Amino acid sequence: MLTIDDILNNFKLPLTVRRESLIMGAYKFAAAAHRGQKRKSGENYIQHSLETALTLAKIGMGSKTIAAGLLHDVPEDTSVTLSEIEKNFGEEIAQMVDGITKLGKIKLRESKEEYILENLRKMFLAMAQDIRVVIIKLADRLHNMNTLEYLPKDKQLRIARETMEIFAPIANRLGIGEIKGQLEDLAFKFLEPENYKYINELEEKYYLEGEKYTNQAIKEIGKELASEGINVIEISGRKKHLYRLFLKLKRKDMDISQIYDLVAIRIIMPDIPDCYETLGIVHKKYHPMxxxxxxxxSLPKPNGYQSIHTTIFGPEGRIIEVQIRTKKMHDEAEFGIAAHWIYSEKERKGWRDYFFRKKAKVPMEELEWVRQLREWQNDIGRDDFEEFIEGLKIDFFKNHIFAFTPKGDIIDLPEEATPIDFAYSIHSEIGSRAMGAKADGKIVPLDYHIQNGQVIEILTSRENKKPSSDWIRFVKTSIAKTRIRQQLKRE
Structure with a gap:
């Protein structure tokens, strides 16, 4: 059973008297409001509040976010009003609690696209206004998924599907890998129980078989690094999340011998030069694939993920993946956008500099995709459900790549994006005037699928030119489709 001490002991920022007082005050207030209430699991309701707050503390959130996490169900499930929360804890925390309450109003039912649409719209709007609301909602959902077995079967399936279709992709887009992985695995368990059981047993079997080779490699790599005088923060093994393993197996015809990262070694280093030096030492010890x-x-993933991955022939030729990253990169991979609180504190900047216009705001580039989606929703109108859902599948759910302009600016695109998508991502005028394109200096057709890391140059007409109606057939991004339609209508 959790206590408030568990939250305080896992708090990542310096625990000042003021911060501790705020967290303790929110806990006592929530405990009094929820007194006598039980969850379907039979445990006291306050345990859910504490579990939510513990997740927030572990990923490095601040005291106000944790306070809001403790209070998040109070206006919804007790007689205490939001105005009472504002009176006791201030407007900022009350607004977060109100935001979480609003996010819970619409539930995903059956397959009606309007419910998906409305829920996603609410999430995007909340993200653009205060990212902490969505992070609290993810922590709340994580504990709800851990206790899903106590709900009726129909509710289990609805909540699991909502988790897989909405919450896990949002956690992924925010770069919170640990929460994303847990949410996917928990949803997988309820949505596909037979596959879950099979994958779980398969992983356990192969993990146990490979564990001795992994442990031997960890020991030998550690010894090599020590002999070279290189300081290592941590070197450990990790198992792949079950749902991710299932998806990868499906791509490999369910042949587990084709999965090279079932067991991976993770090496955490003090700084970037150490990462590259470690890569050289690992390759000196074991042949790379x-x-x-x-x-x-050098080329992070669009959600900010940074690491070096290499696959080696380890002890007795066993294939093992090795991931090398700094501590900051590791925290950002696990905690995503939440890691800004930890590192902004360490860099002696106020975390407010990052997260709100007035009080604290996430750097604009961090949530550029949220801004683009909101603009696009306004452009297509509120009623075009099919186009919105189809666009989401590409802009939001699909894997993303990076491409570069000739000047070195990074453009974030979905996989299979074309030079026309790239052009419209820069400016609608460049898009409409596009006549040709080069990828890494070579001429490519306008429907070419851009590869990750390519330098794309758009060749444009000097005169005003309207886009070709044929482009609609092959462009992938919503912004390109919308701009092309708008420009064609004007003619």
Whole structure:
């Protein structure tokens, strides 16, 4: 059973008297409001509030967010009003609690697209206004998924599907890998119980078989690094999340011998030069697999993920993936956008500089995709459900790549995006005037699928030119489709 001490002991920022007082005050207020209430699991309701707050503390959130996490169900499930919360804890915390309450109003039912649409719209709006509301909602959902077995079967399926279709992708887009992985695995368990059981047993079997080789490699790599005088923060093994393993197996015809990262070694280093030096030492000790080295430090994933991945032939030729990253990169991979609180504190900047216009605001580039989605929703109107859902599948749910302008600016695009998508991502005028394109200096057709990391140059007409109606057939991004339609209508 959790206590408030568990939250305080896991608080990542310096625990000042003021912060501790705020968290303690919110806990006592919530405990009094929920007194006598039980969850379907039979446990006291306050345990859910504490579980939500513990997740927030572990990912490095601040005292106000944790206070809002403790209070998040009070106006909805007790006689205490939002105005009482504002009176006791201030407007900022009350607004977060109100935001969480509003996010809970619409539930995903059956397959009606309008429910998906409305729920996603609410999430996007909440993200653009105060990202902390969505992070609290993710922590709330994580504990609800851990106790889902106590609900009726129909509710289990609805909540699991909502988690898989809405909450896990949002956690992924915010870069909170640990929460995303847990949410997917928990939803997978209820949505596909037979596959879940099979994958779980398969992973356990192969993990146990490979564990001795992994442990031997960890020991030998650690010894090599020590002999070279390189300081290592941590070196450990990790298992792949079950749902991610299932998806990968489906792509490999369910042949587990084709999965090279079932067990991975993770090496956490003090700084970036150490990461590259460690890569050289690992390759000196074990032969790398050709074509399996990925440098996400120099070219991060669109959600900010940074790490070096290499696949080696380990002890007795066993294939093992090795991930090398700094502590900051590791925290950002696990906690995503939430890690800004920890590192802004360490860099002696106010976390307010990051997260709100008036009080604290996430850097604009961090949530550029939220801004674009909101603009696009306004452009297509509120009633075009089919186009909105189809666009979401591409803009939001699909994997993303990076491409570069000739000047080195990074453009974030969905997989299979074309030079026309790239052009419209820069400016609608460049899009409409596009006549040709180069990828890494070579001429490519306008419907070419851009590859991650390519430099794309758009060749434009000097004169005003309207886009081709044929472009609608092959462009992928919603912004390109919308701008092309708008420009064609004007003619």
């Amino acid at each position: 050709v074509g399996r080295i990925k440098d996400y430090i």
